[in-house]
Amino acid sequence: MTDRTKSAAEQQAREEALVAEVLASFDNTPDDRLRELLQHLVRYVHDFIRETRLTEKEWSQAIDFLTAVGHITDDRRQEFILLSDTLGASMQTIAVNNAACADATEATVFGPYFVTDAPHVDLGGDISGGASGEPCWVEGTVTDTDGNPVADARMDIWEADDDGFYDVQYDDDRVAGRAWLTSDQNGEYRFWAVTPTPYPIPHDGPVGAMLAATKRSPVRAAHLHFMVTAPHRRTLVTHIFVSGDDYLTQDSVFGVKRSLVKDFVRQLPGTPTPDGRDLGDRTWSRVRFDIVLAPAAV
Template sequence: MSESHVSAQQKAVEEDLVNRVLASFDNCENPRLKQVMQSLTVHLHDFIRDVRLTEEEWNYGIDFLTKVGHITDDKRQEFVLLSDTLGASMQTIAVNNEAYGDATEATVFGPFFLDDAPKVENGGDISFGAAGQPAWVEGTVKDTEGNPISGARIEVWECDEDGLYDVQYGDDRRTARAHLFSDEQGRYAFWGLTPVPYPIPHDGPVGQMLQSVGRSPVRAAHLHFMVTAPEKRTLVTHIFVDGDPQLEIGDSVFGVKDSLIKEFKRQPAGTETPDGRDLGEQTWAHARFDIVLAPAES
């Protein structure tokens, strides 16, 4: 039954309930909390009434969220995956990172960031032995006026060539992640890995949801960045690999933006590296990512 076929008497019963729930927040002393809870109530009840949700479907939804909670731990955040795959993460990012001049666009944080990544010097290697094609990544950090930002903290993390992050191995390794700082001219550089497409963890309830609706769990190849500097808006973003076929298929968490697609130019074995590193018979890639930070109050 669609809502349009609901009797006037039934609609009055349902609307009365909505109004009583809304009124229950009238004594909330925090105006922002009151706004959020009342808006949530309206949208939640509108959803239930719009699709005429059955009790069986409601119980299934509760069971689904319970399973999301049970599989979540200190190394796996299934709620983040759920938010990402529903586009809620990207919508929140869009709301909170309004366009400002030529500031670099933000995208999803993802579930695999750790705040204890090792430090490397400019030009260092963040792979720490993780498997994959070496990639030299370099660029600058500037403000929207074009001034270089020295001392910006740059966190980077990515998967290995098998599509796995260090935390997914179940041991204490710290690989393919690090932090470094821009120099006095705002420059930075590091050795990482050429990103590859990989599936988000899909052995849990979120994966079951994607399978049920005919969606792929695969993410387009990418390299994560989080950049912070005094009086600047924190930038959480990543860059994608130009030419990656997954870009045409789609990114499972809706994180791709055209401005973030960068060329990882493949270099034949034996090609001289920017820092003189001897890679022997390995091929490698070269990418440039110039970062522009918006003011903190933008």
Template sequence: MSEATPAVSEQQRQVEEELIRTVLASFADTPDQRLKQLMQSLVRHLHGFIRDVRLTEDEWQRAVDFLTAAGHITDDRRQEFVLLSDVLGASMQTINVNHEAEGDATEATVVGPFFVDGAPEIAIGGDMVGGAPGEPCWVEGAVTDTDGNPVAGARLDVWEADEDGFYDVQYGPDRTAGRGHLFTDDAGHYAFWGLTPTPYPIPHDGPVGALLEKTGRSPLRASHLHFMATAPGLRTVITHIFVDGDQLLTQDAVFGVKDSLVKKFDRQEPGTPTPDGRPLTDMSWTRVRFDIVLRRT
């Protein structure tokens, strides 16, 4: 029990612990052993939290009201409970638990709420921007397995926000921009044109946003570009790359930043020759390399 909480008498301690034993016993005959483990562990941790902070009835009611509000704002386009999981670090911790670090295998991070199936296919060196506003960025790299063998035909899904901080689906169902998929060549190489990532806020007009405001936290995500890499016989990885030097790297609202995913986006002056000869005489552009290493399944 923390030093900030009042002392609890032995009689009171016994009352509280008897309740925990009773609740745990209520799940003792659960046929599904995994569900039994989950529920009993949840009871132990939840009751431990209540006892540790000496939760008041008013605080309990406010928690119920918060969850009710989260349910009311959730619909088929917005999931406030996932957002809550994100800002508490629970989403990222679940990913950590399920994607153990292994050598130089590319680390996973949160998928985010804006992935959409059926993104258009682009060729190697193609443009997935689709007219979205922002500074052009040449992205290239290779996909290998953990033994260093190139992975030919790996599928890469890529998606990102525009310079105004919005994904295409936030504009409406009929817009496709800032997303696409492509396949690696025989040497495992890939390349495409995207946008230089910029920061943007997670949805913060609901109860999760109010929680962030009350706790003095920013709703901003560090600048990033999403990837999902899949290949037969190899484990799918969902990840981002982040912009080296971004001041939000240590303050990402959903705790998705990992050091191995921070990459140097080298800015090029207008008129600098591009890798594919694309004429960019009147604007700057950036380039970044991201090599993806996939584990065996």
């Protein structure tokens, strides 16, 4: 064995001994699941450091980056969610936790802009709340995987305005582009919103710097958020996306799924609306989204 080979073997042994020592430090963790998660995390982090031969400067830069993510996070902005989303970690977690089930509607990212105190609107109501944008009529059904209608399913809906901002991104406490409603006895639902448009995620912070450094766009494909809950059904968090959008293949958070791309059909001014609403000389769009909920046990 040459001196070089001996040194390499000794270095490998030192590194592996450290991994074993750190793993053993968690052996007495009372919570089995916590022990499993921490020990797996240790293995993956140490493997990453060893395989990439990470420098001390690079590790320090990584800590500085995470510190900056924490500093910019507040009650109106969640940079850690943005980081998770842009690394695809959010979508991977969703994939793991939403197993495929018959023709159940696919889930996608939750995002950082949901709020729990959105207003209620009746079927056919307008969720826009004055948000800027082209009016859009949204309708569909909620069924289970056997095709049975799901009545009284709660549907939380939220979206950005035509300028690419959610209401919580403004500083005037407005409530716009969000509401909740319930499906009727036939599982049907309908409401007015605004036609979704592409918009950039907040990119003036550390996550934006990461995207710029890697030549990635911060833009999200145009979408409308849904969260659908019903007894004995798996909660569905999803979007629908606009067919023909240029950003469908480069969504910054990897949220687009082919099954969720829908035709938002533009209507000419003067075209009669489904509920008789008078839109004057404005264009509007309409889209159908039939939702299928998986059983809660899946």
